[in-house]
Amino acid sequence: MRLVDLRFAGWQLEPIPEAPARYYGKCRSCGERSPHAALVGQGQLWCLRHTDATGHAEYEIFESQEFNATVPADSTPATT
Template identity: 35%
Template sequence: MTSARSVWRFADWALTVDTSGSGPIYEQECMSCGDNSGAADGYEGPDVWCLRHAGRTGHTGFRCVVTTFFRATLAERRP
């Protein structure tokens, strides 16, 4: 009968912002009716959408969703 043997190795990982692709994605959502600005690469478009939506509807509450991308990498171990 052979027995199984396990080897455990621990490593340090680092989480950094992934700059290889696009930057953050911004989207605003009306808290009254659920309508949204659509996704954009900058915050200016969604902010303007909020102001126009408020002017048309009288809705004043909005939620901003920002999606940022990260990458996990093995951290170099110092001797």
């Protein structure tokens, strides 16, 4: 996932290029989570291993991306 241009009140979010997306699986039965991984398949493999160990069968996969909030050169952030 890449947000190209998300702006709010003069700010925009820009992905940190040296911080690639990370993935993790979460068991919906007990809340246990896999370690963050570079590949979505690693999170999925953790889910299957967790099923084998616990019998739990409902999961979610999450993607995490780091961003910086910046002020574009042609804008001024709003103050509240």
